[in-house]
Amino acid sequence: MTWGWEYVPDEETVAAGAPRAFLDEVGKKADELVRAAEALYLHGPGYQGMDEGAKHAFVLGGFFVYMITPRSELVSIWQVTPDPLP
Template identity: 50%
Template sequence: MERKAAELVRAAEAQYLLGRAYGGDDPKGGDITVPGGMFTYQIVVRAERVYVLQITCPGF
């Protein structure tokens, strides 16, 4: 799960190079399925942050 989250951060950095100068709306968050569960995320471009909102691990 940590590896996928790091990959998501790198992709957001590459896609939103303007960071704090970005003038559009924040992109819609989403879910990423990983072995053993999933997590929900939200990208906040102007704050230069990717937030993991929920981690789901079935059977925990």
């Protein structure tokens, strides 16, 4: 396996209607989170601890809710919330 990120259940459901520039920022931050998780959980599939739970990440244009699952080597994004003002 290799680390990655994805929208859960899918991008269409999670990010519908969000501005493209904001989603680009979400993608950049998600890439950073993947690199950090990969370094922190060197043996992800063998991880025996508890998952960290849901967290918030703030980016230009809003924020998103994500969770790191070491055993699946996955950063899952559950919700994106763009700022209401442009």
